Amino acid sequence: MLLVTPQQPSEPVPAVTDSSGNSAVLARENMRWDPPQELNEPSRQDDRINELESRLRTLAEHLLSRSIPKQSVDTSAAEGLGQSGYASNPVLHGAKPILNKSRLFGRTHWTNDVPEFKRISEYMNIEKNEATDNERVKSLKSEIHVLLQKCKLLAKAIKASRPTRCLPVIEPQLPERYLADTMARLYISRFESVFRILHIPSFWIEYQSYWRDPANVDGATKFKIQLVIALGCSIDHESHSPEQVQSAACQWVYAAQAWLSAPLEKNRIGISGIQIQCLLILARQCLSISGDLIWVAMGTLVRTAMQMGLHLDPSHFDDLSVSDAELRRRLWATIMELNVQASLDAGMPPIVSIQDFDTKPPSNIDDTDMDDSIQKISPKPHTVVTETSLQIFLSDCLRPRLDILRMMNGLDPGMSQDEVVALTSEISNHCNKSRGFVKKNVETGSDVFRHNLADLLIRRFLLSLHRPWACTAHTGPLFYYSRKISYDTAATLLSPPQDDNFTRLLLRGSGIFKNRIIHVSLALASELLIEIQDKGSNPVTQQPWDYRSMLVAAVQEARQQSAQRMQFGETNVKLHMKLSVVLIRAESLLPGQSLQEKMIQSAKDSLQTSYATIQANMGLPVSPLYDGETFNIGDFSPLLDFDDILNAADLALDEATASSSSMF
Structure with missing residues (x-):
């Protein structure tokens, strides 16, 4: 919760x-x-x-x-x-x-928040093995280092077990019809009004056609259907979604990526090709498949769209039908939304600025108001909520977000x-x-x-x-x-x-959703550290919900969500550890207690918990003391550069596979 x-x-x-x-x-x-x-x-x-x-x-x-x-x-x-x-x-x-290494992290990337943790590194004093350390502290330092190395090795093992585009892709079959229908409806009701990618009535026609005769459906239609079902799987929380369906969803993403990456043909540059690219960008983030590298993929998507003229309003072209014109406006608005989100996460300038296109926002209509037989569209007033209202609303907020990206991630920020x-x-x-x-949907509650x-x-x-x-x-x-x-x-x-x-x-x-917890955690933890610095580490007892108590509760909730993400396959152990250390910093000390020792102990406890969770995900014996053949503890130095852990050094971000496998 x-x-x-x-x-x-x-x-x-x-x-x-x-x-x-x-x-x-x-x-x-x-x-x-x-x-x-x-x-x-x-x-x-x-x-x-x-x-x-x-x-x-x-x-x-x-x-x-x-x-x-x-x-x-x-x-x-x-x-x-x-x-x-x-x-x-x-x-x-x-x-x-x-x-x-090979990656540039701009000013809106989360790494620019991490240096705030230097506030507590002075209390750790672990950059070298201090002569004044007692035996207990020395032992804890060594144990932390060993646990951290074990977590890294487990993360590498998990990455190695995941498929990559370099491996031959064996296309899995779709799940049973009733389950596929449930997943497709989940995508349509949850995602589609925010990211308008499909014309829903047309998609259902293609969907029914596929189930009648899968062998005679073209590849683009097949990939659209597979990605829609995969996106539904990413948010399904019901018990009837078996584990093999989740695995199949990832395979469909790799298959679609391989299809798009093949030598370009005409069927790659078209409305269906653009729809597949948009679905793929979204699916990679929802299923945590290279979600940290979305900004790179956005370059291909934006340039493909511009090659098709989506950045120019359909009014420039006389031979477009009304429904085609509306679909092009919707797709361009979706691409611009994905563009600003990817730029914020990467800390990079947006690939397209507001001066590079004149495409108008979509019309305020429902999908049933547009088909090939319609000669003229009559948009509803903005006070009437339609299936497109939310996308229009997001488009209206595009300019200020582009301004933020330009001013913060540009060459001359100011x-x-x-x-x-x-x-x-x-x-x-x-x-x-x-x-x-x-638009409220009582039936789906979305x-x-x-x-x-x-x-x-x-x-x-x-x-x-x-x-x-x-x-x-x-x-x-x-x-x-x-x-x-x-x-x-x-x-x-x-x-x-x-x-x-x-x-x-x-x-x-990953992507939007993983960066959300990182940015939020660092902001709340930093605020708690500032509060401690302003008022000291041993405040007089106040009301049950004073400001510091609220901050502590918020950081505890952030740490809990970090632990829950590890249960879903995340191998980020340092975020959980940093939040644990910050929480200890906020506690009052008893007479004779060592702040340094308490913080080091909290780091160790956090790593033990994280290590046990990752082990359970791999099917290994759940024990923080487990030593498999992969580990050779004697190869590790007993010294721990804790300042690196509290700051942004020694990042091992995902560069090739699932972003949920990255180390923080």
């Missing part, structure tokens, strides 16, 4: 000293820590956002009027401050592109305070309105899933926008606005409205 984060009381902002030495107390009415509001209260959200913007501007004017010198803010954070008080270059705390506030307001308003664009998915696709941009400045909030109150937005966004993304299908997607998926 996903935790619903409780509301926290208001917190005052610390006083600031001006250039003359006077204390400028920033009163509670100028900036407060308000609880995150529910998504079904759009009017209150709008009022709250407007109030925050007003407070931020008032606060900036107050600080500027007192001429606060740069020395009052951390030098690295203050570098490049403009009149607004926000950095003209948002690269703070070393947030710059990272070149790791944005003013006004730009940050304006983008935040625009995206927040879209988040608050998203539920109204979801409206919660679709709202959660649309909200995730939009809201996570707020986290990336504010994280560079949120980490700097303790150096100056002007950054508290970003700190608050960062916390509210992370808390909301951590605990969306409950839906079993969506929960399974979050715990199993």
Whole structure:
């Protein structure tokens, strides 16, 4: 179950000293820590956002009027401050592109959040075997190192057992008809209104034709049907979905990838080919198959679409039917959505900017309103919710998200305070309105899933926008606005409205869905560390749901979700370990207790739990002390560079197979 984060009381902002030495107390009415509001209260959200913007501007004017010198803010954070008080270059705390082996991780990639964990590395003091370490600490260091190496070897063994495109693909048969029907309906009801890829009535005609005579159905139709069923399998949480169906779903993904990667023929460049590529991009993330490399595949998809002229509005072409024109608009909108999501995760600029296309958003109609016999489409008012309303809504929010990617992942990143506030307001308003664009389906009960998915696709941009400045909030109150937005966004993304299908997607998926838990975990853990730094590690006992208690509960929930992901095949052990260490840092020490020893012990306990989970997934004896023939502990150094673990060094991200096999 996903935790619903409780509301926290208001917190005052610390006083600031001006250039003359006077204390400028920033009163509670100028900036407060308000609880995150529910998504079904759009009017209150709008009022709250407007109030925050007003407070931020008032606060900036107050600080500027007192001429606060740069020395009052951390030098690295203050570098490049403009009149607004926000950095003209948002690269703070070393947030710059990272070149790791053959891959470049840009500013919106999660690796730029990890350096915040350096706050606690000083307490670990494990870069070398200190002479002052007692025997207990030395023993724990050695055990942690051995467990970490074992986890890595198990992860490699899991990767080696998974199929790759280099191996011959034996195409598995579709499951029994009743199960295939269930999976196809799951995809249509959950994904299709967010990512408009298929014309649903036409797909069902192809689907029925395939089951009548599979041998005479063309390859493109077969791959579409297989990928649709695979996507349904990725979110199915019912017991009637056997394990062999999940394995077959992955095989269908590899088969479709092999078909697309073969020497190009005319049938690869067409509407069916584009649909297969879109389904494949989505399936790779939902089934955790090379989900970390989606941005590379998006290059092929975008260029294929532009070669077909999808970036030009159909009004430029006289010979297109009305239904073909609408399908092309829908596909281009879907490609642009996949484009911004992949760019955010990779930390790379979007492959296409807003100036590179003039295709209009799709018309607000249902699929039954378009077929080859229709000569003219009459779109419904935007107040009427259709099967396409949610995609139109996402398209309306495309420009601000492209602006964020351009300003953060471009060659010369920089944005003013006004730009940050304006983008935040625009995206927040879209988040608050998203539920109204979801067409309720009482029969399938899919409206919660679709709202959660649309909200995730939009809201996570707020986290990336504010994280560079949120980490700097303790150096100056002007950054508290970003700190608050960062916390509210992370808390909301951590605990969306409950839906079993969506929960399974979050715990199993990679790409968008894996990066969500990493970004959220790092944001919440960083906020907890800042809170500890501000108020000390042994606070006076407060109310049961004080702010720190809420942060601890949120980090515990993030750690629990990390553990659940390992049950679905994730081999990421370092995220769980880091969160465990952070939680220990938040605990009060008893007299005579060693903080270092407690943190090291928590790291060991976390690795033992993770190792046992991975063993169980491989069918090995569940024991953290298991030593198979693969392991030669004597080859490992007893020393552990814990600073590397707490930061982003020694990454072993997935570069060839399932992203769920990556080490963090």
